[in-house]
Amino acid sequence: MNEAPRPMSSAADQWETLRRGIDAVVPEDEFRKxxxxxxxxxxxxxxxxGIDPTGIDVHLGHTVPLRKLRQFQDLGHTxxxxxxxxxxxxxxxxxxxxxxxxxxxxxxxxxxxxxxxQVGRIIDLDRAEVHHNGDWFSKWSFLDVLRLMxxxxxxxxxxxxxxxxxxxxxxxxxxSECLYPLMQGWDSVEIKADVELGGTxxxxxxLVARDLQQEQGQEPQVAMTMPILVGTDGTRRMGKSLGxxxxxxESAEAQFGKVMSLPDEPMRPYFTLLTxxxxxxVDRLLGPGVNPRDAKEVLGKAIVAQYHGDGAAEAAAAAFRxxxxxxxxxxxxxxxxxxxxxxxxxxxxxxxxxxxxxxxSSTSNARxxxxxxxxxxxxxxxxxxxxxxMIDVTDGLLVRVGKRKIARIKLxx
RNA sequence: GGGUGGUUACCCAAGCGGCCAAAGGGGGCAGACUGUAAAUCUGCUGGCACUGCCUUCGCAGGUUCGAAUCCUGCACCACCCA
Numbered sequence: 001m002n003e004a005p006r007p008m009s010s011a012a013d014q015w016e017t018l019r020r021g022i023d024a025v026v027p028e029d030e031f032r033k034x035x036x037x038x039x040x041x042x043x044x045x046x047x048x049x050g051i052d053p054t055g056i057d058v059h060l061g062h063t064v065p066l067r068k069l070r071q072f073q074d075l076g077h078t079x080x081x082x083x084x085x086x087x088x089x090x091x092x093x094x095x096x097x098x099x100x101x102x103x104x105x106x107x108x109x110x111x112x113x114x115x116x117x118q119v120g121r122i123i124d125l126d127r128a129e130v131h132h133n134g135d136w137f138s139k140w141s142f143l144d145v146l147r148l149m150x151x152x153x154x155x156x157x158x159x160x161x162x163x164x165x166x167x168x169x170x171x172x173x174x175x176s177e178c179l180y181p182l183m184q185g186w187d188s189v190e191i192k193a194d195v196e197l198g199g200t201x202x203x204x205x206x207l208v209a210r211d212l213q214q215e216q217g218q219e220p221q222v223a224m225t226m227p228i229l230v231g232t233d234g235t236r237r238m239g240k241s242l243g244x245x246x247x248x249x250e251s252a253e254a255q256f257g258k259v260m261s262l263p264d265e266p267m268r269p270y271f272t273l274l275t276x277x278x279x280x281x282v283d284r285l286l287g288p289g290v291n292p293r294d295a296k297e298v299l300g301k302a303i304v305a306q307y308h309g310d311g312a313a314e315a316a317a318a319a320f321r322x323x324x325x326x327x328x329x330x331x332x333x334x335x336x337x338x339x340x341x342x343x344x345x346x347x348x349x350x351x352x353x354x355x356x357x358x359x360x361s362s363t364s365n366a367r368x369x370x371x372x373x374x375x376x377x378x379x380x381x382x383x384x385x386x387x388x389x390m391i392d393v394t395d396g397l398l399v400r401v402g403k404r405k406i407a408r409i410k411l412x413x
Numbered sequence: 414g415g416g417u418g419g420u421u422a423c424c425c426a427a428g429c430g431g432c433c434a435a436a437g438g439g440g441g442c443a444g445a446c447u448g449u450a451a452a453u454c455u456g457c458u459g460g461c462a463c464u465g466c467c468u469u470c471g472c473a474g475g476u477u478c479g480a481a482u483c484c485u486g487c488a489c490c491a492c493c494c495a
Binding site for chain 2: 171172232234257258260261262263264291292293294296297320323324360362363364365367368369370371372373374375387401402403404
């Protein structure tokens with residue numbers, strides 16, 4: 001917290017770093033003025049980023065603004081994280097065409113703790129300010145709420161694309177949701193933000209703060225928006241509910257595999273937004289003469305290394321290569337099978353074995369997998385397609401289900 | 414307060430007395446193919462002691478030989494009018 005501020009580089013240099021991957025800075029000239037003044041006076045910018053603890057998985061989509069925040073930190077500015085434990089109770093309607101399920105206070109609190117732990121992988125929390133917006137909102141009286149609401153109109157609020165769309169389609173718009181942008185804006189007043197980061201769809205919310213700050217006699221913040229990261233499907237935004245995300249807490253293998261499964265098109269935004277690889281190098285990697293697969297491997301390693309270190313990233317890449325060559329992984333998990341599962345001759349039916357190994361949730365499922373040719377055993381990979389086959393279970397038997405599930409059996413009594 | 418529409422499997426969504434374990438799509442799983450766990454194609458996608466049996470269509474009752482489908486009540490969601 002009290003670390004000596006590192007000497008600041010020039011405004012031009014900082015701008016060069018900060019503009020990478022940026023979607024928009026509104027208004028840009030104000031930002032550059034703030035930056036120059038900050039450096040001239042040696043007063044760090046207060047850079048705000050808010051997260052609502054609505055779920056527990058921080059994914060790469062969230063890391064886009066978080067990484068930007070980290071860049072600000074590394075340039076000597078102050079990161080101010082807002083944990084939106086009160087805004088989460090409302091639910092941010094941004095970019096959604098339906099109301100968010102609202103959460104209970106208790107859930108939100110648990111999520112918030114978990115969030116910070118994950119965010120700490122990107123942000124230097126020791127040098128950051130962390131606030132919960134419940135710190136102020138929980139003390140508010142009804143009159144305070146009224147005062148806040150007076151600062152805008154239905155017309156202004158409903159100008160927002162997502163609200164307008166829902167109104168057009170006769171879908172519900174809750175009054176509480178209209179409060180969301182105001183609450184987020186008020187957070188900026190409370191912490192006297194100079195800059196606020198957010199995704200492009202956040203622009204409306206980020207600008208509401210400017211009005212509120214000016215009403216309170218503060219210099220308005222600048223909105224810096226980051227592009228929305230597409231998910232592993234290559235088309236829709238990365239999101240938990242869409243199941244197309246790469247979580248920062250996931251294993252190195254899982255992260256690497258998911259990066260490799262990306263279509264080719266989103267590689268450039270991934271490089272730009274999620275790595276520090278110089279843009280000239282990115283151009284080379286994505287240019288002619290480089291196999292996109294190899295470029296993707298570089299990308300995967302660069303991303304995984306941030307969360308698991310270089311060693312784990314290399315290992316994940318190697319394991320992936322083995323798998324795509326059809327080889328068994330180096331570490332084959334050993335699964336214990338108790339003898340009483342077997343019949344008098346030491347055998348068990350194929351579907352039951354698969355369930356006992358935990359590879360399928362039901363024997364019906366296991367049957368289907370077997371019938372589809374997804375089950376083979378032994379070093380010779382004997383494929384079994386008859387669900388009635390009795391498997392001779394011996395110690396050390398290799399069992400594979402699909403491409404990714406493999407186990408070496410250990411017989412225990 | 415009044416009216417209308419809705420609640421179906423992981424999600425969306427069809428079905429409106431038997432041919433329904435329930436169309437179609439998404440997602441997922443498996444197979445083929447491939448630079449890839451991409452794309453494409455194919456199959457599967459409630460459970461089990463699996464040519465059969467059992468449990469599912471908001472909840473609880475009822476009508477019927479037979480209900481996801483009809484009736485009654487309840488709960489929840491939404492829209493419209495006030």
